[in-house]
Amino acid sequence: MRIHLAKSAGFCFGVNRAVDMVYELAASCKGRVKTLGPIIHNPQVVEDLSRKGVGIISSPSEADKQDTVVIRSHGVGQEVYGELSRLAVNYVDATCPFVSKIHKIVRERSQNGDVIIVAGDKNHPEVLGIVGHSVGETYVIKDEAELLDCLEKLEQIPGRSITLVAQTTFNTNFWKKCVENVKKLYTNVTFFDTICNATNERQSEAIELASENDLMIVIGGKDSSNTKKLREVCSRYAPTYLIETKDELFQLPIRDYQEIGVTAGASTPAYIIKEVISTMSEMLNNQEEELDFAKLFEQSLETEKLYNGKRVKGIVTTVAPNEIHVDIGAKQAGIVPADELTDSPDLKPADIVKKGDEIDLVVLKVNDQEGVVTLSKKRCDALAGFEDIKKAFEEDAVLTGVVTNVVKGGILVLSNHTKVFIPASQVSDKRVEDLNTLLKQEVSFKILEVNEKRNRALGSVRAVLNAEKKAKEDEFWKNVEIGKHYTGEVKSLTSYGAFVDLGGVDGMIHITELAWTKVKHPSEIVNVGDVVEVYVKDLDPEKRRISLGYKKQEDNPWEIFKRDYQIGDVVTVKIVSFTNYGAFATIIPGIDGLIHISQIANQRVEKIDDILQIGQEVEAKIIDINFDAKRVSLSMRALLPEEDQKIVKEDDVVYSSEETQEVSETEE
Numbered sequence: 001m002r003i004h005l006a007k008s009a010g011f012c013f014g015v016n017r018a019v020d021m022v023y024e025l026a027a028s029c030k031g032r033v034k035t036l037g038p039i040i041h042n043p044q045v046v047e048d049l050s051r052k053g054v055g056i057i058s059s060p061s062e063a064d065k066q067d068t069v070v071i072r073s074h075g076v077g078q079e080v081y082g083e084l085s086r087l088a089v090n091y092v093d094a095t096c097p098f099v100s101k102i103h104k105i106v107r108e109r110s111q112n113g114d115v116i117i118v119a120g121d122k123n124h125p126e127v128l129g130i131v132g133h134s135v136g137e138t139y140v141i142k143d144e145a146e147l148l149d150c151l152e153k154l155e156q157i158p159g160r161s162i163t164l165v166a167q168t169t170f171n172t173n174f175w176k177k178c179v180e181n182v183k184k185l186y187t188n189v190t191f192f193d194t195i196c197n198a199t200n201e202r203q204s205e206a207i208e209l210a211s212e213n214d215l216m217i218v219i220g221g222k223d224s225s226n227t228k229k230l231r232e233v234c235s236r237y238a239p240t241y242l243i244e245t246k247d248e249l250f251q252l253p254i255r256d257y258q259e260i261g262v263t264a265g266a267s268t269p270a271y272i273i274k275e276v277i278s279t280m281s282e283m284l285n286n287q288e289e290e291l292d293f294a295k296l297f298e299q300s301l302e303t304e305k306l307y308n309g310k311r312v313k314g315i316v317t318t319v320a321p322n323e324i325h326v327d328i329g330a331k332q333a334g335i336v337p338a339d340e341l342t343d344s345p346d347l348k349p350a351d352i353v354k355k356g357d358e359i360d361l362v363v364l365k366v367n368d369q370e371g372v373v374t375l376s377k378k379r380c381d382a383l384a385g386f387e388d389i390k391k392a393f394e395e396d397a398v399l400t401g402v403v404t405n406v407v408k409g410g411i412l413v414l415s416n417h418t419k420v421f422i423p424a425s426q427v428s429d430k431r432v433e434d435l436n437t438l439l440k441q442e443v444s445f446k447i448l449e450v451n452e453k454r455n456r457a458l459g460s461v462r463a464v465l466n467a468e469k470k471a472k473e474d475e476f477w478k479n480v481e482i483g484k485h486y487t488g489e490v491k492s493l494t495s496y497g498a499f500v501d502l503g504g505v506d507g508m509i510h511i512t513e514l515a516w517t518k519v520k521h522p523s524e525i526v527n528v529g530d531v532v533e534v535y536v537k538d539l540d541p542e543k544r545r546i547s548l549g550y551k552k553q554e555d556n557p558w559e560i561f562k563r564d565y566q567i568g569d570v571v572t573v574k575i576v577s578f579t580n581y582g583a584f585a586t587i588i589p590g591i592d593g594l595i596h597i598s599q600i601a602n603q604r605v606e607k608i609d610d611i612l613q614i615g616q617e618v619e620a621k622i623i624d625i626n627f628d629a630k631r632v633s634l635s636m637r638a639l640l641p642e643e644d645q646k647i648v649k650e651d652d653v654v655y656s657s658e659e660t661q662e663v664s665e666t667e668e
């Protein structure tokens with residue numbers, strides 16, 4: 001036979017905290033303690049406290065001057081605090097932090113002019129307390145119909161903002177339906193999901209336990225509504241008995257069952273649960289089990305000392321828009337504010353965790369007074385992430401991260417939940433004028449420095465880019481050879497050539513290699529950013545210098561000339577310059593021919609510019625081509641009718657065309 005105890009059995013943290021406070025006060029105040037209403041719906045606890053001198057009053061006016069009054073976990077309205085102060089009564093506030101939070105919302109929103117609607121039971125002390133913190137118009141609704149009715153009335157005065165909160169034990173399904181429907185009809189309502197999950201969780205676990213066991217024992221006050229609810233849900237799945245103390249076990253047929261589940265209401269103290277478990281073990285004559293359960297239960301109640309910086313594990317119990325609640329196995333409520341979940345402003349708590357997740361956390365603040373432990377996930381992640389950062393530093397590994405902030409002197413990159421500082425000089429291999437352009441970008445970087453004491457790391461994107469560049473260069477030099485063709489981008493121009501990026505390595509095209517014609521500046525042929533086809537003309541691996549060829553053989557004007565022209569052809573040429581012995585004229589770009597002075601006309605020419613002008617186009621005949629010397633001779637005279645071609649010299653000696661050419665070559 002085995003006994004299975006529900007993890008959520010017994011006090012929720014809010015009740016546990018309140019009861020603990022009363023016991024502590026009872027011990028220190030020598031019995032002058034009064035609770036404002038019964039601290040808990042459990043007759044055994046109330047009786048026990050009464051034996052210790054703790055009384056129950058229903059209003060502050062019933063307290064004596066020497067009394068310390070305890071406000072129970074349900075909380076009270078502002079008027080009760082006012083009365084306690086006015087009467088100068090000492091008091092201790094055991095309001096559950098989750099309830100206090102509702103008080104704060106209601107107070108602040110009503111001060112801002114919002115109409116307050118509370119979803120809950122209008123007679124419940126918690127709801128009365130919540131209403132007592134509103135300074136304006138306030139309504140309590142018990143279901144969706146009442147809510148819609150209330151909103152319809154409020155709509156008659158347009159422009160009013162409405163805040164809707166819920167009693168911590170309000171039915172979750174009702175709440176969801178209310179929110180869904182109201183959202184469709186109204187835009188002026190702000191919802192705060194203030195339902196506490198402790199009750200829901202206890203019921204869900206009880207159902208699970210009941211469906212897996214042959215018998216269920218529910219421990220708790222017979223008048224306690226949440227204990228009665230537990231019995232009701234369990235009895236749908238297994239025979240269920242509700243008992244207040246261990247003594248009632250003897251009337252039950254527990255020996256007839258093999259697997260027995262045990263749970264307890266929110267107002268059942270731990271010692272009663274322990275007594276029941278021990279008695280059941282004895283009855284089942286299973287000493288070993290008893291020891292085990294006793295130990296198990298002790299362990300479950302053990303509250304490890306919490307301190308700032310302590311690392312703990314927590315189970316997510318609630319995911320709200322601005323925070324999550326976690327069970328860290330302590331008596332205090334664990335709260336992780338949204339900005340302690342992550343550094344990423346775009347992520348909401350629901351994007352990061354879901355109910356039931358086990359997460360690693362670090363304690364930021366323990367507030368025993370309020371029964372709350374504030375925790376951080378992101379700092380815990382950062383601690384673990386910092387180990388990865390250290391490892392990357394030791395191994396010179398490349399990390400990636402997203403730029404989250406621009407700070408003085410550089411940027412912060414979030415990587416492995418840790419913010420790494422990258423100085424401005426290290427954000428790129430080029431100067432970055434405006435660091436804001438890097439925001440939200442993913443970057444790869446190496447760690448240059450780690451400060452373990454301060455958990456700080458300094459990184460460099462530049463180091464990664466340089467390493468990549470070096471690897472590319474090495475690869476290039478491994479494969480490069482003279483004659484190899486590349487496609488590259490023109491990176492810069494100088495007066496003597498153009499530098500081309502061949503993929504991590506720059507080569508230079510000398511100005512004379514850019515074109516077959518004369519070029520005054522490289523920009524006449526290429527511009528920065530042009531993608532060009534080049535080939536390696538020469539290289540020096542030691543000095544890592546590469547000379548590139550650009551102009552193509554098929555564009556060589558002598559090749560074109562050889563292909564398209566021959567002696568005897570008549571061409572239209574443009575006069576480009578004069579010399580003492582003739583005029584040079586362009587036949588095609590890159591090929592100038594000489595019209596010797598004797599070939600200009602059929603008479604002696606004294607001054608060439610009397611006949612020709614620079615830029616003038618004339619007809620001429622190709623009379624000689626010397627490809628080796630790269631010379632072309634032209635003649636205008638040869639185009640005259642044959643009888644007019646002879647030159648009449650002053651001494652009346654007449655030369656033939658061939659003779660004059662010989663003369664011209666001698667003169668040259």
Ligand code: SF4
Pocket residue numbers: 012013014015073074096097098099168196197198199266
């Ligand atoms: S709000 Fe939740 S934790 Fe607080 S007393 Fe109520 S049930 Fe318990």
